[in-house]
Amino acid sequence: MTEAFWTRFRDGRGVWPAVPAFVFLAIFFIAPMGVLFSFGFTEIERGQVQENGFTLRYLTDTLSDDLFWWVWWKSFYIGTLSTLLCFLLAYPLAYLYSESGRRMRLLILVLTISPLLTSAIVRTYAWLVILGGRRGVINSTLIELGLIERPFRMLNTDFAVIIGMTQVHLPFMVLPLITVLAARDRNMEAASLGMGASRLSTFFRIVVPLSMPGIVAGLTIVFALSYTNFIIPQLLGGGGFTTLAVQVYEQIVVILDWSKGAMLALLLLGSCFVFILMIGLAGNRVMRWSVKETVE
Amino acid sequence: MMDADVAPARGARGPALASVWADRLGFFVIWTLAGFALLLLIAPSLIVVMISFTETAYITFPPQGFTFEWYADLFSRQQIVESAVTSLRISLWSTTIALLLAVPAAFSLVRGRYPGKTFAGALIVAPQMIPGMVIGVALLFFGAYISFRQSDLMLVLGLTVFCLPFAVRLVMAQLQLLNPALEEASLSLGATKKRTFVQITLRQIVPAIVAGAAFVFIESFDNLTVALFTASPRARPLAVELYNLVQFDSSPMVAALSSLEILLAFVVMLVLGRTIGLERLAK
Amino acid sequence: MIDAQGINKFFGANHVLRDCDLTVEGGEVVTLLGASGCGKTTLLRCIAGFETPDAGTLTLAGQDVTRLPPNQRDVGFVFQNYALFPHMSVEENVAYGLKARKAPADQIKREVADALDLVSLTDFARRFPNSLSGGQQQRVALARSLILQPKVLLMDEAFNALDAKLRGAMQVELRKIVKRVGITAVCVTHDQSEALTISDRIAVMAEGRIEQFAAPAQIYDNPTSAFVADFIGAANILTRDAAARFSHAAKTLNGNAALVIRPENVMLGGTPDDGVAGKVVFARLTGPAMEYEVALADGTVLRALVDRDGHVPLAVGADTQVAIRNPDACVALPGAA
Numbered sequence A: 001m002t003e004a005f006w007t008r009f010r011d012g013r014g015v016w017p018a019v020p021a022f023v024f025l026a027i028f029f030i031a032p033m034g035v036l037f038s039f040g041f042t043e044i045e046r047g048q049v050q051e052n053g054f055t056l057r058y059l060t061d062t063l064s065d066d067l068f069w070w071v072w073w074k075s076f077y078i079g080t081l082s083t084l085l086c087f088l089l090a091y092p093l094a095y096l097y098s099e100s101g102r103r104m105r106l107l108i109l110v111l112t113i114s115p116l117l118t119s120a121i122v123r124t125y126a127w128l129v130i131l132g133g134r135r136g137v138i139n140s141t142l143i144e145l146g147l148i149e150r151p152f153r154m155l156n157t158d159f160a161v162i163i164g165m166t167q168v169h170l171p172f173m174v175l176p177l178i179t180v181l182a183a184r185d186r187n188m189e190a191a192s193l194g195m196g197a198s199r200l201s202t203f204f205r206i207v208v209p210l211s212m213p214g215i216v217a218g219l220t221i222v223f224a225l226s227y228t229n230f231i232i233p234q235l236l237g238g239g240g241f242t243t244l245a246v247q248v249y250e251q252i253v254v255i256l257d258w259s260k261g262a263m264l265a266l267l268l269l270g271s272c273f274v275f276i277l278m279i280g281l282a283g284n285r286v287m288r289w290s291v292k293e294t295v296e
Numbered sequence B: 001m002m003d004a005d006v007a008p009a010r011g012a013r014g015p016a017l018a019s020v021w022a023d024r025l026g027f028f029v030i031w032t033l034a035g036f037a038l039l040l041l042i043a044p045s046l047i048v049v050m051i052s053f054t055e056t057a058y059i060t061f062p063p064q065g066f067t068f069e070w071y072a073d074l075f076s077r078q079q080i081v082e083s084a085v086t087s088l089r090i091s092l093w094s095t096t097i098a099l100l101l102a103v104p105a106a107f108s109l110v111r112g113r114y115p116g117k118t119f120a121g122a123l124i125v126a127p128q129m130i131p132g133m134v135i136g137v138a139l140l141f142f143g144a145y146i147s148f149r150q151s152d153l154m155l156v157l158g159l160t161v162f163c164l165p166f167a168v169r170l171v172m173a174q175l176q177l178l179n180p181a182l183e184e185a186s187l188s189l190g191a192t193k194k195r196t197f198v199q200i201t202l203r204q205i206v207p208a209i210v211a212g213a214a215f216v217f218i219e220s221f222d223n224l225t226v227a228l229f230t231a232s233p234r235a236r237p238l239a240v241e242l243y244n245l246v247q248f249d250s251s252p253m254v255a256a257l258s259s260l261e262i263l264l265a266f267v268v269m270l271v272l273g274r275t276i277g278l279e280r281l282a283k
Numbered sequence C: 001m002i003d004a005q006g007i008n009k010f011f012g013a014n015h016v017l018r019d020c021d022l023t024v025e026g027g028e029v030v031t032l033l034g035a036s037g038c039g040k041t042t043l044l045r046c047i048a049g050f051e052t053p054d055a056g057t058l059t060l061a062g063q064d065v066t067r068l069p070p071n072q073r074d075v076g077f078v079f080q081n082y083a084l085f086p087h088m089s090v091e092e093n094v095a096y097g098l099k100a101r102k103a104p105a106d107q108i109k110r111e112v113a114d115a116l117d118l119v120s121l122t123d124f125a126r127r128f129p130n131s132l133s134g135g136q137q138q139r140v141a142l143a144r145s146l147i148l149q150p151k152v153l154l155m156d157e158a159f160n161a162l163d164a165k166l167r168g169a170m171q172v173e174l175r176k177i178v179k180r181v182g183i184t185a186v187c188v189t190h191d192q193s194e195a196l197t198i199s200d201r202i203a204v205m206a207e208g209r210i211e212q213f214a215a216p217a218q219i220y221d222n223p224t225s226a227f228v229a230d231f232i233g234a235a236n237i238l239t240r241d242a243a244a245r246f247s248h249a250a251k252t253l254n255g256n257a258a259l260v261i262r263p264e265n266v267m268l269g270g271t272p273d274d275g276v277a278g279k280v281v282f283a284r285l286t287g288p289a290m291e292y293e294v295a296l297a298d299g300t301v302l303r304a305l306v307d308r309d310g311h312v313p314l315a316v317g318a319d320t321q322v323a324i325r326n327p328d329a330c331v332a333l334p335g336a337a
């Protein structure tokens, strides 16, 4: 082992170009993450770290606070619903892409990537306009048509937050699905149809299972983004609406309780990783067939 | 549709009539959802752009009349122009730094041979797994710890951390596509190492560098999650400015500003499409 | 022109080249032939300077170049997929080496025109590699190397990317061009017919060793090992005991361990005086000849190639007599079969 290690090390050309990036990340990413971690366990007063300030107070306080669990549940429920909604819309779109010709594919790509490059605030703003009070696009249209007399309350609801997140995160679900679906081997579908299966059952029993890697990737990214988004809940959910991510923002920027904010940020990050891991494990279970058996 | 190119030889009896109707219904649902997804992707931007031309002093749909008044109004607001300039400056800095770090790092991660390379690669793309807010918060706390205040510099650093993984991955992907025989061919034709690097290697990855620059630029320009925590309260970047406007200003001027950002996104997309192609970006 | 002595190369613990000696005269075309993974490419890349041997010396035109980088060796290399620069036109590709040498513009112009003329690609000067066929790309790669008048031209599986038909034509074409220019060339292939077409001499390699290095006819008629005999053309390799049944051939064997009998040297039917009884187990048509596999009583299977002219085909299962047409054409090998 050491022999091989040193041969490789002597061969070890080409580390240097990466060193600036490592150093940069060590100082401006790893170290700050370390500080964030330690702040969750430290007494801080007026931005000053106190001597011997180690404390588990923030951890225990937070975990024993009913409000925290309520907020956490809200985050989870909003994140999950909008992720599933994203998937429900993205999968058909990605499938449409994989079955389309060049022009349609380009159109879908442009429509998918352009929002990705457009500021999330702009896209959230659009929802303020669409859902907003009496003059919102939906209400004014419905009133104009005489279908309703008084505007619906759509803004500042769970629905507004979920639909906003779905729209903003849709591209992140579509792109990985497009990648797997467009590259899939169509012979399997032909084989399935040839054996007399209907097109619908071929779709659900061949196409969908084989696109599992893309599904897992999409669910992971979109859940992580939805779960940690604090802009959309603030803008579309109204003043009383809160999620874990919103709490982090408020503790740190508004209330200025940094230790509490740090602890909430850590819990947000940790629970997010746990959920992502669970999605990955569930995906692995479904994709047992893809595990290569090692035959010696 | 599928049966255009694959004419399936159905089983001897063929599927039952009911299952044909189930097929039709199923695919009707799939196409409807796909259509709805497309609508959801494009409609919001479209509505914002339309509203930006309304003659009314408040947001309304459908817009009434047609005017460029709100665009003029936009440029007359010093605060907005200033924050746009701030954002431009900051984005250019973070783009430059991110690429200066990313291009050599990508070379090392693709070409280098040293122990722990996989780990090094994972480290460099790690910030991608951390939400922008957490990166911002961490940097804010770190700054407080070493007595370094929120400022343009802190924002630039935060954005660079946030965007570095994208740039590294774009360049790495291009390098992996590069045929090593091209460089050997150049050497065997008598070219020096330097000439080979500039004329063959670098030349081949220019598209990825341009695409990476465009991507990092727009990400930095639009970023709010890192900016809210790291930007100086005095010189606010455009994203933070817009965030405030969206909450407290109901004038169509906000729609005009948003429309300009949408335009910028399309310019960037054009650059990406021309350099590495949109299909590759999907990956 | 090329003189490689005792070349050894390791990739980690993998001993890829073992004491390779190769001496190539000026103007000669030599082919390295061997199965996949035997080290042909590695040897060629050592000559080009892309790899440095762990032991041994390499001399090009009297100069020791063992440790010289590739860009100072004056060697032309044609890559498997040609490695044309995709962002440069045909013309620019061909001019690349001269530009790197800072040749004057008018000289570059003149020589590029000559080189393109040599490979008949004058009309394609402005095109980009992606818009060329495989054969045209190969000729561009050839022109790009030849324009520098290198001491030697190296080619790695240069015909692999071409379809079967074009491959044959390009092999003939290549040999003509190389001979017209009079350059020393080393090619790599695992296709024996390619080796026979283009080379003056063939070096057969196996597991990092050069098994035999000789003219094509010599290799075919007098293989020095069972591996070579089997690799070039099919061969029946009989153990001493099996060969002893053929009384005429037994004296060629002369105490050696094994006997090589080419399939076209095996006669079926015929006079029984040297014959051994056998049974046809497989038959197929190969065009001008019938190929059979015949099992002898002890289980040995012999391959026979019989000219179809005047031959009544035998069916699988038919009994027949097996004999050797020309015992002198058999080759005895000292090693075990």
Ligand SMILES: Nc1ncnc2c1ncn2[C@@H]1O[C@H](COP(=O)(O)OP(=O)(O)OP(=O)(O)O)[C@@H](O)[C@H]1O
Pocket: C011, C014, C016, C034, C035, C036, C037, C038, C039, C040, C041, C042, C043, C190
């Ligand atoms: N860069 C390398 N690193 C490690 N091992 C290598 C490298 N290049 C070649 N090898 C190993 O060296 C051996 C010989 O490889 P080489 O490419 O010379 O074979 P070859 O005769 O050209 O085969 P082919 O006909 O398939 O091209 C192989 O076992 C290969 O795996």
Ligand SMILES: [Mg+2]
Pocket: C040, C041, C042, C156, C157
């Ligand atoms: Mg090879």
